[in-house]
Amino acid sequence: MGSYDGTVSVSADRFIEIDSTFITSRILEIISGNKSYRFILPLKPGRNVLSIGKLVCFPKVETWIAPELSLGSKGKIRLLFVDGNIENDWVSWDSLGINSTSLKLRRSASKIRTLSGANVWKNSALSDVSSRKTSCIGTEASPGFENRSLPFFQKEYSENLNSILDPWISFNLDRNSPSDGSIQVFTFQPNGSVRLSTSGFLNLWSDLRSGILGSLNIRKEVLNYLVPVGGEELVGIPGSSGILISAVYPNPTVSTNEWLSICNWGLESVDVRNLEIRDSSSSDRLVEYSFRFGINTPLGWINYNPTSFGWIFSDRFLNSGECGYILSPNFKNESVPFHSSTFRKVFTIDKTTTIGNGIGKNEGLDLFQEIQGNLVHIHSYGNQLSPFPFSIDADTDDLILLKENRSGDSSSDYEIKKKGNL
Structure with missing residues (x-):
């Protein structure tokens, strides 16, 4: 994404850094936007830097200059052996680093090794000021030097x-x-x-x-x-009961067909009547679907949804390992994407006509549980009650899914899929 020299954007400072422990050669493949190209690079031991031009904010850094280098906000980089077939390393990025035009701030993305030895990508920080041009205070990167990050x-x-x-x-x-x-x-x-x-x-x-x-x-x-x-x-x-918001469908074509799902990853069964869902403006207690609608199922449910495992509308308990849908009360004539022996229970809210005030396309949700007469916060989609909230913009019919073995710490814990493609 380049650098900022004062308030001036410097696109020539876009770079890629490759570490090598010995003298060798590799093919660097870059796919960004509608461009795809390869470079054959001789690598020396240490950090090898490839850039569009001579680095303005890091003038002392020696680089391989490739004017055609293009690094957009999304793409993939692969490092290949010289035969061009065997992959040595790769990274796929989607807005890695920070690029703020309003704050005149740019930070590269760096691979950091954790205490366990795992490699993770973090925003660069704590640049070596002796190697950075004094007027580039809005740029955080470490080309040619040890990668650095905030704690x-x-x-x-x-x-x-x-x-x-x-x-x-x-x-x-x-x-x-x-x-x-x-x-x-x-x-x-x-x-x-x-x-x-x-x-x-x-x-x-x-x-x-x-x-x-x-x-x-x-x-x-x-x-x-x-x-x-x-x-x-x-x-x-998350709270020890293990109830997590596992999916959110906030922006359906028919607005009344919004829903979310919850899963029980704890050891004990949980009474859904003790659960409450909150958006930014209102809250609703959860109930089994039959509590509110008796023997009636959502209009068109049988026509749109498979019945191979059967559906359960009258059970107020979510057992360990089970997931269930929380449907908007006016849900009708639409399918839901998941159906299995552990994902067939259907719940709703006890009184109003919308979940919260209607789930906004980029709105967070918080889950509460009544424990010993008190409602306590047990899980969140969006972490809006934390020091570091986040939001995800959902296009029409986007389904926002919590990734496997993730608990929702940031937007990277989620993936977005079109419901019709599942």
Whole structure:
């Protein structure tokens, strides 16, 4: 995306950096927009930089100059062996980094190694000021130098260790960071935050609660947000009941056909009548569909939806491993995309005609559960009650899906698909 030299945009500062441990050659393939091209690159040990022109904001950095290099907001880069067939490394990007024309701010995307050894992409930060032009204070990048980032938490997913409710979390603190290693724990219900200092760690959430956080009375039944002080993102630990908002259909062609789905990833059955869904302006209690409509099913349901596993409209409990639909009360004459032995229960809201005030196409939703007479916050789509909310714009008939083994920490935990294509 380039740099900012003061307020002047410098497109020539677009670059790609490739690390190599020895002298070799590779083919670099770039697919961006409607362009696709390859370069044969001789690589030296260390960091090799390829750029459109001589870097303005990093004039001391030695680069391979390729004027035809094009890096749009979306694309894919592959590093191939010289035979052109075997892939050595790749990255597919969609608006990686930061490009703010209003703030005159640009930050590259860097591959950072976490404490577990996993590689993740983060926004660059903490540039080496001795290598950056003094007038380029709005540019954060480290071409030719060690990648740097703000402190961040990372949920370390693996085949054997990816529990949503008890995740393996690493706290990654750049050695160049001025941060003192402090973290904050936020909850909305009850509202409050706790701050403490620690060092980088790799540990289970349960160990954190009984270890360094054990004396802080962290409540496992509520949604907890962990935020590194000086960072720009969070991780969330859903409430221990394990009920998560798994999909949102906010912008159907027929506006009354909006819905969302919830899944139970906890160990115990949950009474949906103890659940409440909230948008930005109103809230609704959930009920089994028959509680409100008796023996009637949504108009046209049998014609539009398969019956191979049967549908359950009269069960108020969502068992462990099950998912269910929360339909708008006026839902009719449309299909739903998922149907299985564990995804066949249908719920709705108890009184009004719309879910919340009608789910906006970029609106967040929060899920609450009544526990011992009190409503507590257990999950969120959008994290609008946190220090780092996000929103996803949904086009007509877009279905927003929570990715497998993700809990909704940021927009990257979701994927968007057209409902008709499922």
